[in-house]
Every structure is written in C-alpha cells, then in structure tokens.
Amino acid sequence: MKKMMKGLVVCFAVLFVAALGIMFYIIGNGGMSYGNLGGSMNLENTLTFDVSQAEEITIKYLSEDVVFYIGDTQELVLKEYMSFKPKEQDFSTGYEKDGKVVIEGKKKYFSLFNFGTKNCREEIYLPKSYAGSVKVSTASGNIKSDEVLSLSVFLADTASGDIRMNEIHASSIHAGTASGNISLNLAEGSRDLSTASGNITVLGGTGDTEADTASGNIKLENAQGILELGCASGDIKVMGAVGGGEFETASGNVSLQFDEITTNIDAESTSGNVKLQMPQDTAFTLDAATTSGDIKTFFDDQLQYNKKGNKASGTRNGTSDLVITLESTSGNIKVLDNN
Numbered sequence: 001m002k003k004m005m006k007g008l009v010v011c012f013a014v015l016f017v018a019a020l021g022i023m024f025y026i027i028g029n030g031g032m033s034y035g036n037l038g039g040s041m042n043l044e045n046t047l048t049f050d051v052s053q054a055e056e057i058t059i060k061y062l063s064e065d066v067v068f069y070i071g072d073t074q075e076l077v078l079k080e081y082m083s084f085k086p087k088e089q090d091f092s093t094g095y096e097k098d099g100k101v102v103i104e105g106k107k108k109y110f111s112l113f114n115f116g117t118k119n120c121r122e123e124i125y126l127p128k129s130y131a132g133s134v135k136v137s138t139a140s141g142n143i144k145s146d147e148v149l150s151l152s153v154f155l156a157d158t159a160s161g162d163i164r165m166n167e168i169h170a171s172s173i174h175a176g177t178a179s180g181n182i183s184l185n186l187a188e189g190s191r192d193l194s195t196a197s198g199n200i201t202v203l204g205g206t207g208d209t210e211a212d213t214a215s216g217n218i219k220l221e222n223a224q225g226i227l228e229l230g231c232a233s234g235d236i237k238v239m240g241a242v243g244g245g246e247f248e249t250a251s252g253n254v255s256l257q258f259d260e261i262t263t264n265i266d267a268e269s270t271s272g273n274v275k276l277q278m279p280q281d282t283a284f285t286l287d288a289a290t291t292s293g294d295i296k297t298f299f300d301d302q303l304q305y306n307k308k309g310n311k312a313s314g315t316r317n318g319t320s321d322l323v324i325t326l327e328s329t330s331g332n333i334k335v336l337d338n339n
Helices: 002-028
Strands: 042-050 056-061 065-070 075-082 093-097 100-104 120-126 133-138 143-150 153-160 163-179 182-197 200-202 209-215 218-221 223-233 236-251 254-271 274-278 284-292 295-297 311-316 323-330 333-337
Touching (some): 042 093, 065 133, 133 143, 200 209, 218 223, 284 295, 284 333, 323 333
Parallel strands (some): 065 120, 065 143, 133 153, 153 163, 182 209, 200 218, 209 223, 218 236, 223 236, 236 254, 274 333
Antiparallel strands (some): 042 075, 075 120, 093 100, 284 311
C-alpha cells in the first residue's frame, strides 16, 4: 500500500507539471481569456474535416468548453458558439495530415476590461463511423458529452474544469484535471483517472481502473476488473464490483461491496474506517489490523485475535490463494456478508 501512496504523490506531481504546462501554453498564446461566465451565445463559425482516413483527432483549446456529439454526416463538424462578435483571430483553425486531424483554438488576448464578456463553446460532431482515437485538452473549460462514443483511445485533460461523459467504449480511457470533477456514467475499457482537487465517479463498466485524487472522493459502481484507488483526503466507495485491487486513503473511509472477489484485496485507511461487504461463500485468508479501533466480521469464531483484539487473521471456506488485507491506524474494521 505504501507503493500506491508513493504513486499518488508522483501522479499529482505529474498533474501539477501538466497544469503548469497548460498555463504556460496560455501565456505563450497571449494570456487567459475569461469564458463560460454566462450570457447567450450564437453560432459564429463552422468548420468541416474529412476523417475518412484519420486514425487520430487532437483538439486543443484554452478557456472554451468542448462538447462532443454524434453527427449525421461522414465528416467531422466543428461549430463555434460565442457570446461576442468575433474577429478572424477568434476562430479555430485545423488541418488534416498523415492520418491525423488537429483542431486548435485561436490566440486569445488578455484584457482585464473584457472580464466575463467572451464566452465560447466548441461543439464537435463526430461521424458515427469514426472509431479512431480522440485527444482533447482545454486549460480552463469543461469537457463533456451525453452521447455514446466508441473509440480506440479517449484522452481528456483540463487544468481547471470538469470532465463529464455519458458513455465511452475504448481500449484506453484517460481523464485528468488539476481542479475539477470527473464523472463517467459508463466507461468500457482500461481507465486512468486523476484529479488533484475534485471527485471521481464512475457508474459502470468493465476494465482495470486506476483512480487518484488528492482532495476528493472516489465512487465506483458496477465495476469489473482490478481496481487501484487512492485518496490523500477523501472517501473511497465501491459498490457492485467484481474483481479486487488496492484501496488507500490517508484521511477518509474505505467502503467496499463486491458481488464477486476474483483477486486479492488490500484496503487501508490512516484515519478512517474500513468496511468490506462480500459473498459469504468466498474462500480466502483474512489479515486485519487496527491501531486504535475494533475488528468485527461475520465469521469472528473462525479467526485468531491477539490479546488487544486489534489484530485478527484466519481462513474461511477452506484453503485459498485469495488474500484480503484490511488495515486502519485510527478507525474500525468491519467485514459483512452480502446477505
């Protein structure tokens, strides 16, 4: 578990550097524009791109929200909505080359006197037949979609904004934000999710998952695969899972409910409770320890406790290679059956 916490520190160092990189990109492109602060927007520009031979789409913006839709043509269509009368410099540009389509927002010029007056929304209409990769980034905007996207790879990053997607099917799914929430209704594929300050929520999907947040909660429902979840300050909650994995929070509770456990579970809280709910017919070995707290299970009579009662170990339902390790420094440990 210490390895996971070290990985968490490294992860947020990378996020911090990435956020700095995006901010330097902003400065290098003329500074920050203050968008998304209200006001009506009108369609001001439309671009189309041939993606019939494309395997990768890269989208880069500064302060704009990016919204994905499934279009009704065989081309990628970009629609730009703005709350102001734009000049040529305000429009996006793009090109197609060597199997890639690249779309970039135009240079934005910093002005305190324009605060709150220039709002932009970029709508990306993907052909239903497109199954390549999508890489999207925005410095201070949200990334979202209510559609069902079937891609090879989906990568989304924002320095300050939320990432909210309805349904994604991809071999690799990445979502990262330095300051914002990540919410996926269904994510089918290997998932890599990180936020320095915000919550992570995934409501379904098959695939191994790595999720980390420095300050926020992690919630996974109906997940299948190996889960590696870490919080510096926040709760971890897993419901209806199949698989196993590692779960660690420095300050918060760990609550796990598995419909089936197929691999080892290692759960730890430095300051908080650890609870595991599981099928009672699972064969496994339990090692549980708490420095300041109680240990209670639905099979206490099959465990060996130390004199203080804060360490317990034993097997259930015969010999098994499956090991469940539960630890808390300051909190209680509880193991319940699903019934």
